Amino acid sequence: MKVLIDMSSINSKNYLASVTSYIERLADSFYSKKRDYVEILVDKSQEARFKERYPNFNVHTIKRNYLLYRVPFTSDWYSQTTYKKTLSKINCDAVLIASDQDRGTIADIPQKKIVVIHDLKGIKTGNSATNKKNLAFYKKLAGQASAVVTISDFTKKDVQQHLNISNDKIQVIYNSVSLSEGSTKIDGLPSKYILYVNTLQPHKNIQTLIKAYSESRYKGEYKLVVVGKTTSFWNTEIIPLIRQHQLEENIVHLQNLSEAELNYVYENAALFVTPSLHEGFGYTPIEAAMCEVPVISSTCEALPDTTQGLLNYYEPADDEFALAKKIDFILDNPPSAESLNLIANKYKNDYSPEKQAEQFLALIKNLI
Template sequence: MNIGINARTFSINSPAGAIQVGIQHTKNLLKNMGTKCTLYGHPEGQQWFDTNLRYQSQFFPYNSQSYGVIWERSVLPMLAALDDLDVLFCPNANVPPLGSNAHQTVVMIHHVGTEHGHSSIQRAYRRIAIPSGVQYADKVVTVSEFSKKKIVEELQIDESNVHVIYNGVDDIFFNDVKETNIDLPDDFILFVGSTDERKNLSRLLAAYKQLNSDIELVVVGAQNGIAFGKEQVDRSEIINLGYVSERELRYIYEQATLLAYPSLYEGFGLPPVEAAACGTPVLTSNVSAIPEIMGEAAEYVDPLDVTSIRNGLDIIHDPERLTELSRKGKKQAKKYTWEKATKRLMKVFNQSTR
């Protein structure tokens, strides 16, 4: 099968979760000997792949996502038409607004909650691009039953045309890693997320300040980018590590007493599953897709209620509960692998070309 991948977003140096999902699927598709893959995007998008790639970057001289949006709506359709593709895969809801009889188009939409977080520019882009993209896509894939329900309701498309493919967890989170040079406190609560307002760091920080404990709060995640709605929080009382590598993140998860992830809205939510794979107890939100993904393997709180988050954080004083969550989390995380996810994606590709 000849597969094209819209890799316009892959050139970001510190990709957030949704872009990481597209990168992981692409890595697995490149390993599949039964497929020929062509990536379309800025040359810096090649940084995530070891394999020799067929990478189309014509007329994409600037590593700018704003310029890239114009490029994928003008140049990409022409390049894809010339390459005799069977399927064009658009992993970040980024379908060119031009239909094609030459190939099928499969789009991945993680969520349609444009009112939750994102910068004002990104919100405006998503309000236009997602409904438009769905019109030109032959198949839609998403990452949870929760997101499928929202997509069907809000975009008014046939639910039989929307396929759920759960994300995977990278193998590194199931394996031991050597100690890194990152200096960490002996006991700490970990938050992993961008500056996006929907990640809800402000309420977590307010709850943390009410704790009767000397435990530290460590924050990991990208802190810039046009896609993020910048949450204004005072970071003077926290340990702020910024964006880290996967190997470093694996080590940080393993050392943490607890992952606190009170997000307001998630289509899937990778950090809780990654932490669970490392054996780290998870406290997270009781809303959106997170309970579907984590099942009984998390302590749930109301993300809009600081008192609920603060009370949930009290499990740091309950070693039996922490041990229980660690055990259940490891079992739950094993349900999600990238190999399984990409096999399901290939099944959708095969269905679309029949």
């Protein structure tokens, strides 16, 4: 039995993305258990990095001409041809595909496909033409798969509804969530702050958090720390919103943190808030809770499922007054250290990398 983990979507531009973290954490789990039946496929540009990271894995490469990826009408054909040619030379029984970034993955290949679908926001948040194109891609990829894995029960139901996949073909395997050991202090961090960690895109709904913070009785006493890479949405929509509410002195924006620095930011927060509108899983509220920080979450999509109803919730997600009220309540009535510790330990157990890897192993053995 040989299984190929497709890591070829990872490149220098997306190495901090959540899907990249998912793929690398899964590969790490198999590698730590010395699974000699696992091999990996990586982009040629990343070959040296992954050979250093996984010296005992057999590393295959796919070489792409990214200029051809940008040519309209031929990019899909080129990506599928390249993927099929590469996979035809690799002797393995199944391919684990955990990214939707390469349209080449819908190519016909000799191996069985195990496809991970994180969410279907690609058919919900774009324009009509983009949504239709993405829907066709997901339907074909899922239809070709011997098994479809979703990362939450919500995503499973979404896949069944939109992609017409039968229940017996889908299995829920929750993400693993783990934090690196140790933390590194960041100079200039406020002594008391509310924390947001996520991408700075419209569907993550930081705009509601900004408005809620402006309404909170704790504005000023607690700063708002925002961790996320600068985007055009941040520059064109959120910064003007911050200025409109005269919050320039109360909001601290951080980006490009190391894992140890992020740990420090989590550990010292008074409160963590995730106001997301679309979430297939939701890493960051679970990470914050693992650091024994009180967490407020919206109830959108997968969040109540993956957080197991253990956090503090508000709704609707875009109601800044409901969120401000919840922020004030939690800061007025902070949870006990004992209750935070119980939540942290439950998440660490339920979302351990070992548990995720064993579930994938059982699925793979059942297919091959």
